Amino acid sequence: MTEVESPVAEDANLESADLNHDSYPVWSSDSELGLEQARHLSSERGATVAMFLGEVGVGKTTILVELWTDLLQYGSLGDALFGGSCTTIPFEERSFQSRIRAGSCASYTLKTNEDDDGFLHLRIRRGDGRMVELLLSDFAGEHFTRIREGTELADELEWASRVDRFVVVIDGKAFNPSAGSMENALNRTSRLLAALERLQQTLPLVGRPRPRLLLLLAKDDSIAPETRTGIEQALDQLLVIGRRVDAGCELLRVAARPTNGVSAYGLVELGEWLTDVDGAVTATVLPSVVSSRAFGRFQNG
Amino acid sequence: MFESLVPNWLHRVELIPTSERLAAIIDTANEVASTANGQSALGVVDLAFSGGSDAAFALLSDAVRVRDATFGCAKGDLESRLVAAVTVAAMLESNSDTASNAAYAVLSEVWRGRKSEIEDLAGFAREALARRSEAHRARNVVAITTDMAGALKAVPTFDPDGGGATHEEVNRVTASVTKGLETVKRSFDQIAARVNTQLGAVDEELDVLWWAFSNYSSTSRASWEAVPADPRPIVMAAEFFRHLRFPVEPQSVDSVLSRLLGTSADQKIVLRDSIEALTDDQFNLPSFENQQALPVLTSIRECREFDRKKAWIASAARWGVDASQETTARALAIQTLGELVLARNLLPL
Numbered sequence: 001m002t003e004v005e006s007p008v009a010e011d012a013n014l015e016s017a018d019l020n021h022d023s024y025p026v027w028s029s030d031s032e033l034g035l036e037q038a039r040h041l042s043s044e045r046g047a048t049v050a051m052f053l054g055e056v057g058v059g060k061t062t063i064l065v066e067l068w069t070d071l072l073q074y075g076s077l078g079d080a081l082f083g084g085s086c087t088t089i090p091f092e093e094r095s096f097q098s099r100i101r102a103g104s105c106a107s108y109t110l111k112t113n114e115d116d117d118g119f120l121h122l123r124i125r126r127g128d129g130r131m132v133e134l135l136l137s138d139f140a141g142e143h144f145t146r147i148r149e150g151t152e153l154a155d156e157l158e159w160a161s162r163v164d165r166f167v168v169v170i171d172g173k174a175f176n177p178s179a180g181s182m183e184n185a186l187n188r189t190s191r192l193l194a195a196l197e198r199l200q201q202t203l204p205l206v207g208r209p210r211p212r213l214l215l216l217l218a219k220d221d222s223i224a225p226e227t228r229t230g231i232e233q234a235l236d237q238l239l240v241i242g243r244r245v246d247a248g249c250e251l252l253r254v255a256a257r258p259t260n261g262v263s264a265y266g267l268v269e270l271g272e273w274l275t276d277v278d279g280a281v282t283a284t285v286l287p288s289v290v291s292s293r294a295f296g297r298f299q300n301g
Numbered sequence: 302m303f304e305s306l307v308p309n310w311l312h313r314v315e316l317i318p319t320s321e322r323l324a325a326i327i328d329t330a331n332e333v334a335s336t337a338n339g340q341s342a343l344g345v346v347d348l349a350f351s352g353g354s355d356a357a358f359a360l361l362s363d364a365v366r367v368r369d370a371t372f373g374c375a376k377g378d379l380e381s382r383l384v385a386a387v388t389v390a391a392m393l394e395s396n397s398d399t400a401s402n403a404a405y406a407v408l409s410e411v412w413r414g415r416k417s418e419i420e421d422l423a424g425f426a427r428e429a430l431a432r433r434s435e436a437h438r439a440r441n442v443v444a445i446t447t448d449m450a451g452a453l454k455a456v457p458t459f460d461p462d463g464g465g466a467t468h469e470e471v472n473r474v475t476a477s478v479t480k481g482l483e484t485v486k487r488s489f490d491q492i493a494a495r496v497n498t499q500l501g502a503v504d505e506e507l508d509v510l511w512w513a514f515s516n517y518s519s520t521s522r523a524s525w526e527a528v529p530a531d532p533r534p535i536v537m538a539a540e541f542f543r544h545l546r547f548p549v550e551p552q553s554v555d556s557v558l559s560r561l562l563g564t565s566a567d568q569k570i571v572l573r574d575s576i577e578a579l580t581d582d583q584f585n586l587p588s589f590e591n592q593q594a595l596p597v598l599t600s601i602r603e604c605r606e607f608d609r610k611k612a613w614i615a616s617a618a619r620w621g622v623d624a625s626q627e628t629t630a631r632a633l634a635i636q637t638l639g640e641l642v643l644a645r646n647l648l649p650l
């Protein structure tokens with residue numbers, strides 16, 4: 001009888017896991033990946049590192065949870081197919097509460113504490129067949145509070161200069177004019193973008209892909225239609241700052257877990273943006289060697 | 302210079318740009334580049350281009366692990382290929398024949414259509430060949446640099462008030478004069494070597510120019526236009542090679558071959574057709590071992606060993622040769638010339 005491979009190997013060791021096959025059984029570390037584990041994973045195929053920025057409660061983890069849930073539920077996200085994960089258990093731990101709907105108790109996502117800081121892994125097969133390894137950061141919002149208060153990004157999170165994709169998550173609820181917190185949210189997001197701009201200035205200009213930036217308006221469904229025009233100006237201000245970091249910066253509206261009866265939206269576009277990793281690398285330009293002999297300098301006319 | 306580029310090259314695998322691993326990889330690259338011989342250099346190039354050289358992987362992984370015990374990559378891992386590619390970059394930057402050999406091997410891989418995880422390698426290889434070519438052929442001022450005035454400085458001085466020279470003193474004079482003359486001889490040996498190098502470069506240049514000017518294939522005893530188009534690039538490369546005196550080709554090789562090939566330089570040629578049309582008397586196979594870095598030479602040998610039967614194609618595929626590869630006549634000639642130089646460099650001294 002053929003032994004059926006367990007879909008989840010809880011006690012396996014990440015270092016002994018064979019991740020080199022295009023498809024492998026869903027395998028999991030029992031916790032989110034620390035830097036060392038993430039480094040081990042990236043050494044095998046490389047990885048696109050995405051940092052989700054935003055203070056406590058903006059919805060960073062919820063976005064990740066709903067990406068995971070969609071991939072599990074449908075096996076795909078738009079054209080992108082689910083190719084596996086090394087962090088199924090941490091994903092499930094974060095998803096658990098979101099799947100419970102008991103009586104009046106709505107689904108929710110547990111807050112990420114600093115003890116739970118780490119990376120979640122997804123392997124995605126894009127529509128063109130290319131495999132992409134994603135390391136998605138799930139770090140506590142307190143880090144971003146400290147960054148907003150003046151700590152440099154690279155000092156707070158030492159891997160910041162390695163990031164390929166920055167996703168600044170904006171809390172749509174806070175931008176609701178009736179909540180009275182729009183000015184505050186705008187100010188906080190602007191400061192995070194300023195920190196990104198300072199980090200950007202320390203990165204090499206050539207030789208590797210420039211990190212890209214996305215402004216993600218989470219909980220977009222919570223914004224009432226009659227108030228939308230009121231917040232457009234504020235979002236435009238943020239886009240202007242964002243485009244100083246990445247000229248291609250765009251705003252993506254996401255309702256990962258809508259409460260007003262509409263279907264979720266924005267996650268497919270987020271998945272496409274995260275896996276669009278054909279950033280051009282500028283090859284080194286070497287000085288040409290000029291021969292001292294005319295024979296060496298001969299050019300065929 | 303390559304050291305400054307390593308953080309960019311390792312970007313996809315490294316999470317902390319200033320990690321100890323980075324320093325370990327750079328140290329490893331420098332050490333292996335300075336100690337590699339011809340064959341081990343080719344193995345590292347193979348690994349850098351996603352090949353399966355076990356020896357090269359063992360060499361590199363052991364060297365990295367000595368510096369960073371946490372290194373535990375498998376041969377097929379991206380990081381292993383990157384370590385190999387960084388080491389190749391270090392080889393290409395060195396001022397030794399290892400740079401030329403590694404460069405020829407890199408260009409062979411590129412010619413075969415393989416890609417390295419570091420796309421800069423092809424440019425580095427071309428630059429290394431140009432630099433090494435210039436180092437061998439550069440016009441230099443030949444001068445005696447030894448200070449002859451000091452050649453006999455060890456001759457002892459005699460006390461003017463002293464008596465006649467003793468036997469011991471005469472011996473000291475003899476020894477010191479001998480030593481001084483040896484210094485003079487070494488100086489002349491050095492200058493002779495430099496003059497010979499210069500004359501060799503001049504002779505090579507004249508031979509190549511007259512050969513190119515004649516527009517005549519001595520092998521085929523006909524003008525180049527009369528030599529069939531399929532084998533012409535290989536025959537031309539072989540004749541060019543006969544005039545080369547250094548372990549690296551001159552920088553103008555592309556221009557000279559393009560001029561000789563004329564309008565056919567950019568015509569497409571299938572490797573199989575070219576190999577099969579090549580007669581035994583048109584090309585003398587040098588001494589070499591079949592290998593991936595020598596795809597054209599390996600193909601010629603296999604074709605001959607199989608008496609030109611089609612089975613040679615499958616046989617040559619064992620060394621990664623794709624006989625259906627299409628290339629331009631110029632690219633085939635340059636590739637063949639590079640392989641001939643590399644095969645000669647790899648011969649044991």
